[in-house]
Amino acid sequence: MFIFFGLFADPVSDVLLRISEAWPDLKVVRLEHPISAIAARFGENHYDLSRDKIPTDILLMTERLSSETPSARFLLLRTECFGGICDNRGRILLDGRTLFEAEGDGALRRLIKFWGADIGPEEIFEPLGRSFRWG
Incomplete structure (x- = not known):
């Protein structure tokens, strides 16, 4: 089983610094492809593996960061x-509010389209690969 929980944000102003201040232990990288974004991966100490929800404290902090960084997604x-079958769920926040939520078939593709990129029906997204280098 492979589990990923992360945060992606437009690389504007001091968003990388704000994410690092909010969660000093996260590995943060800059992506250029397929989207231009600051990417951070949460470790297992930030969420419950047995629950598939986004933890409330992380959602609230992300809403705050989003409201402090106007127009950044x-x-x-x-x-x-599990066994090559992936379940994705996520939400896009803008100006401190949830703009879009998706889960199930095609969810990752629909979420990434908010950055103007189409990762295709196979939903190949490099940061989700086991070989992706975080930090």
Whole structure:
């Protein structure tokens, strides 16, 4: 089983610094493809593996970061894969509010389209690969 829980944000102003201040232990990287974004992966100490929901404290902090960074998009993403089948769920936040939520078939593709990129029906997104280098 592979589980990913992360945050992606437009690389504007001091968003990388704000994410690092909110969660100093996260590994934060800059993505250029398929989207231009600041990406952070939460460790297991930030969420319950047995629950598939986005933890309330992380959602509230992301809403705050989003409201403090006007017009920057934020994506909270949870992915669980077992035997090559992945379940994705997430939400896009803008100006401190949830703009869009998706889960199930095609959810990752619909979420990434908010950045103007189409990752295709196979939903291949490099940060979700086991070989992706975080930090």
